[in-house]
Amino acid sequence: MATIHIRSGKSNLDCNNRKLSNIQSVPFKIHADCDANVNKYFNNYIKTDEKGQTSASFRGYPLKGKPLGLPEGYVGVVLHESVKPETEKCERKFYVTYKFSKIHYWNWDKAPSDNDSIVQALQWMDIAEALHSPILEE
Amino acid sequence: MQNVKILEIGTIEILKIFDKKKTSKTRQVLSEVIDNKMDSQKIHCLETLQNFISETDNSENAFYISDIPEVCKEFPCILGIDEAGRGPVLGPMVYGTTFCPINEQMILVKLDCADSKALTEEKRDVIFNNICKESKSIGWAVELISPNYICNSMLSRTKHSLNKVSMDSAVALIKAAANGGVNIEHIFVDTVGPPEKYQDYLKGLFPKFKITVSKKADSIYPIVSAASICAKVTRDHAIKVWKFPEGIDITYKEFGSGYPADPITKNFLKRHSDPVFGFPQLVRFSWSTAVNALEEEAYHVEWEQTEDSKKTPPANNTSITSFFKITSKEKGVQKPVNEFFAQRCLSRNVEL
Numbered sequence: 283m284a285t286i287h288i289r290s291g292k293s294n295l296d297c298n299n300r301k302l303s304n305i306q307s308v309p310f311k312i313h314a315d316c317d318a319n320v321n322k323y324f325n326n327y328i329k330t331d332e333k334g335q336t337s338a339s340f341r342g343y344p345l346k347g348k349p350l351g352l353p354e355g356y357v358g359v360v361l362h363e364s365v366k367p368e369t370e371k372c373e374r375k376f377y378v379t380y381k382f383s384k385i386h387y388w389n390w391d392k393a394p395s396d397n398d399s400i401v402q403a404l405q406w407m408d409i410a411e412a413l414h415s416p417i418l419e420e
Numbered sequence: 421m422q423n424v425k426i427l428e429i430g431t432i433e434i435l436k437i438f439d440k441k442k443t444s445k446t447r448q449v450l451s452e453v454i455d456n457k458m459d460s461q462k463i464h465c466l467e468t469l470q471n472f473i474s475e476t477d478n479s480e481n482a483f484y485i486s487d488i489p490e491v492c493k494e495f496p497c498i499l500g501i502d503e504a505g506r507g508p509v510l511g512p513m514v515y516g517t518t519f520c521p522i523n524e525q526m527i528l529v530k531l532d533c534a535d536s537k538a539l540t541e542e543k544r545d546v547i548f549n550n551i552c553k554e555s556k557s558i559g560w561a562v563e564l565i566s567p568n569y570i571c572n573s574m575l576s577r578t579k580h581s582l583n584k585v586s587m588d589s590a591v592a593l594i595k596a597a598a599n600g601g602v603n604i605e606h607i608f609v610d611t612v613g614p615p616e617k618y619q620d621y622l623k624g625l626f627p628k629f630k631i632t633v634s635k636k637a638d639s640i641y642p643i644v645s646a647a648s649i650c651a652k653v654t655r656d657h658a659i660k661v662w663k664f665p666e667g668i669d670i671t672y673k674e675f676g677s678g679y680p681a682d683p684i685t686k687n688f689l690k691r692h693s694d695p696v697f698g699f700p701q702l703v704r705f706s707w708s709t710a711v712n713a714l715e716e717e718a719y720h721v722e723w724e725q726t727e728d729s730k731k732t733p734p735a736n737n738t739s740i741t742s743f744f745k746i747t748s749k750e751k752g753v754q755k756p757v758n759e760f761f762a763q764r765c766l767s768r769n770v771e772l
Binding site for chain 2: 309331391
């Protein structure tokens with residue numbers, strides 16, 4: 283398996299100090315890689331009900347979501363790879379461009395629940411902790 | 421249905437607040453409104469109608485019902501229902517109702533409430549003002565169904581059709597009038613679909629009222645004409661005072677009629693599309709005109725697979741060329757991923 287390097291910010295190494303980013307996970311794939319006017323076209327329309335459940339729309343599709351916190355002791359990072367690997371065996375370098383401590387998770391017209399893979403994936407971290415932490419002698 | 425609940429509380433002005441309930445300030449605003457004079461919130465002419473519309477959140481539905489005239493509570497009434505802005509690709513669809521006592525219905529003819537389709541925009545505005553002035557005998561209500569609500573319904577998992585949205589709105593208007601104390605005797609409804617089915621549906625819901633559903637009801641019954649005028653005037657003004665949360669700074673003159681064939685509307689769709697988000701929420705994304713325009717102007721978006729397509733297992737045929745490939749022995753003994761991890765979409769990507 284190829285080696286993967288993860289490095290802190292390319293041009294600005296002070297990304298630790300940067301404000302935590304607002305990361306949103308959406309149930310669709312946009313076939314583009316570009317900046318988007320998320321504030322005006324999306325964040326503007328997010329509504330929160332009494333239960334903390336949020337709703338929004340994308341291209342007319344109704345979305346339901348909620349914020350998911352990362353387990354304690356973990357931090358989320360957004361990685362950027364400037365050079366795409368030519369083969370699978372190439373060494374790969376990723377740079378940390380953003381950090382986050384929670385994700386706003388969206389489903390298409392379905393309230394997020396424990397049935398969603400991402401919620402379950404986050405649960406694994408707690409289980410892993412219990413399974414793999416060293417047993418201390420009393 | 422939410423509108424109905426409010427009417428039971430008895431204060432009409434709370435309606436508007438209720439639609440804004442998702443904002444955290446609800447309680448504060450609510451008490452403010454109760455403290456302030458409610459009269460300031462009432463619609464008694466075109467101008468106050470515009471104020472009402474511009475204060476509502478245009479991504480959500482809004483509801484308004486006038487004061488119920490005392491005579492409408494006392495004497496048996498006719499109630500007309502019609503819609504405006506069903507076809508356009510832009511802006512809200514508005515459902516309207518007007519009601520008045522049966523023995524005062526001549527007032528409608530006096531107000532020129534006949535065949536609303538034949539009226540000019542200016543004439544409709546005048547008649548609307550006159551309807552407002554006759555608040556001692558005529559009551560009215562409108563529901564603005566936001567373009568966002570329309571496409572959210574049509575693009576939901578359960579695919580709520582435009583007809584269903586329309587019927588729900590008509591039912592909500594009838595219930596609002598009934599809960600407000602209107603002594604309903606006979607309901608007249610304009611329909612685009614087959615009238616018989618619609619009539620049976622409404623009769624099932626409101627067995628106590630006489631119900632007439634017919635095509636072109638707005639040119640046959642003056643009470644439906646009046647409702648049609650309230651709806652159309654509200655729709656026209658909703659478009660006029662539309663503010664874009666997206667920050668687009670153009671006036672309604674650049675939208676055109678909103679009908680897909682209108683060249684101004686076509687041009688608007690072309691010029692104000694966003695490659696990622698498609699259109700501002702003024703646009704009904706679920707219209708084929710909008711869908712087609714996006715295919716040309718915006719990035720392709722792929723949605724999650726539907727439940728059905730997920731269940732069909734992937735074709736597991738071994739391709740014939742695979743037998744000629746050199747394979748290492750280790751590959752064959754790779755441990756399958758435990759179900760626990762597969763379900764959570766977790767896989768091992770790094771060798772430790």
